[in-house]
Amino acid sequence: MSKPPPAPPLPAPPGPAPVAPQPCLSADARPTTAWTRRTAVASMLAPLLLPGGRALARDRGPGALTDVRSGYQAVAAPAGEVLAVAMPAVRRGGLDIVGEGGRLVIPDGRNAGSGPLNLKGQFSSVELNGIRLDLPRDRITDGIGLWGKSPQVTIRNSRVTGVHGQQDKRHGDGIQVGNDAEIDTLVIENCTICSAYQAMIAHRTPNGKGLSTLVMRNVNVRDEPDLRVQLSIALLLGDKPTTGPKNAPYRIVLDNVWVDWPSQDHALQLPVGATVVGAVKFGVPPRGDFCPA
Structure with missing residues (x-):
């Protein structure tokens, strides 16, 4: 008797479904659960949200940013993939993240705050998603400060409000590229900045500091008339030859x-x-802010 033919091999399990781009949600509509991610180089992180706005990772795997709390804080971001956990409530005070060569990802979530977010040091890449900064009206501060080095920085689905100040005194910027920053490509998309001084300041210097390429896509700037003291430039993307040294051309x-x-x-x-490439349109987008409150 002949042997029965072998059974056909089982089909391979389906791969992960593609993830659709996430819309820019309001703070009330965004999920409150902490974000986790599995990667080949970092173990699964399951954040624990603690009282007072603290977030600790249950598994302190490689590259886990494990202690993010409310109040001013400076934290080191070690090499490897870095995970910055979304805050369970509005955080107070500034947060400085100092890179040591790894990748920084802040996931879309309740990343709300009333103080600046500053990136310093060196990163292999940076992704900031869903940042919400409502800056204090009684003092002057920047929103997102880029002071370090990275081949690419992406700011996506984010909103900064309450920026104000004066030219001859202290002033804030919604997004600031620092004097000694070195960023090859900065991408800003689906973002709204509300400012009474400057929404953004960026540059390139003759010795290569600043940006090589800036891409702004679906971005709108709004005036903050109740905070305005003097007329200023909304998007200051470089000095004129007669006004300062940050005047080298870039894309x-x-x-x-x-x-x-x-x-x-x-x-x-x-x-x-x-x-x-392209031009600025004057006014408000027909459908309102790209990243609504």
């Missing part, structure tokens, strides 16, 4: 960028010789 892409400002002449300043 700038403006894709659906809107500026609602007291003066159209003060919506944008570019360095001489910059390669610019």
